[in-house]
Amino acid sequence: MKINTYEYPQSSFLGMAKDTSLIMNKILSNKKVLKLLYYTTPDCLERKPDVTSAQVAEMFESK
Helix, strand or coil: CCCCCCCCCCCCCCCHHHHHHHHHHHHHCCHHHHHHHHCCCCCHHHHCCCCCHHHHHHHHCCC
16 A cells, blocks of 8 residues: 655645745744754754744844
């Protein structure tokens, strides 16, 4: 019996906004990825606190 472990995305290149939204939701829901994006030190995963929502908003501000 063969079991499919991969789920095909319900998206195509026709819905660029939908694809961007899916990618951003995956990034923003992963605490490790947020730490790696926000902090610039090699020990960020072990020693730094979780990124707050204010810090996430700060990352998206244009300067």
